[in-house]
Amino acid sequence: MITDAIILAAGASTRLGRPKQLLPFRGQTLLGRAIVAVSAAPVRRVLVVLGAHAALIRAHANADGVDFVENVDWRHGMGSSIGAGMRALPAQPPPDAVLLAVCDQPLLTSEHVAALVEAHRQHPGSLVASRYDDDVVGVPALFPRALFAELRAMAPHSGAKAIIQRHRDMTVLLPFPEGAFDIDTPDDYEQLSPGGSSQNRTENLTRMRAPSTEN
Secondary structure (H helix, E strand, C coil): CCEEEEEEECCCCCCCCCCHHHCEECCEEHHHHHHHHHHCCCCCEEEEEEECEHHHHHHHCCCCCCEEEECCCHHHCHHHHHHHHHHCCCCCCCCCEEEEEECCCCCCCHHHHHHHHHHHHHCCCCEEEEECCCCCEEEEEEEEHHHHHHHHHCCCCCCHHHHHHHCHHHEEEEECHHHHCCCCCHHHHHCCCCCCCHHHHHHHHCCCCCCCCCC
């Protein structure tokens, strides 16, 4: 069973004021951490979709072993980046499944990514997604080949969550409460720093909200 991975990293980080992809955390950039977590799983190929700040990110991402895909339409939304990644997948042999991840979930682990791939192996044909709490689901998520056409054709302003919600009857959910925390603002990033308020850090790391539509 062949699984390829797409990491979405095309957003402009407008609320943060600087490229979130390159923010340092625990000795790596946020994008670097995502690449390590995904690459450690049993995937054939890792594609990183860039858009805003593409040249800067290429130069500083420490992204050995991955392939960059540039989405010239990144301003139109996450759906355009998903489509760009899907069109860049190897055609021969085609993957049986595609893992979608984002670059700004700092608490993503290789163990969770590997668990998603293993769940798909045990449930062939199923969509496997992350559950942040009882009512909130999202990425990382693994999509079977039967849903590739939907991923390629999704509206530019849409995201993977829309497809997950549409196919809940065929979805296996794995707990990932840490996935509710992503980096959108300077305050978000402050909660990750050693000097941040421990109370605020705890509140933010456990809040249940879906990652933003910035990729």
